[in-house]
Amino acid sequence: MQNTQGVILLSVERARQKLYRTQKRYGVLSHPKVIEQSKILDELLNQYYCKKAVCQ
Template identity: 50%
Template sequence: MKTKDGMKFDIERERNKLHKMKQRYRDFNHPKVLEQSAVLDELINQYNRFLREDKPIA
């Protein structure tokens, strides 16, 4: 299982890829940009689930 810091690193790496793809294709609606955006969304969702599960129950 990934650590919190490892997940944050992956998110930043994929965010940078998305930014570079947006510059390259000059369009957020390009299929490759949309695909990368979905990859980033999924990582962010995984991170948020990790944070919810990691919290102690009061």
């Protein structure tokens, strides 16, 4: 399970960096592309915490 968490954490970091770049490019947090990337990051974070807590 540790390896899976590591892969998810790597994906989280990449998604976070992409979110920062997207926000910088479009300049506002309410731009649809920024919101879309934020949702992707949220989903990855949910996956990570669910695996860590052994969600059902």
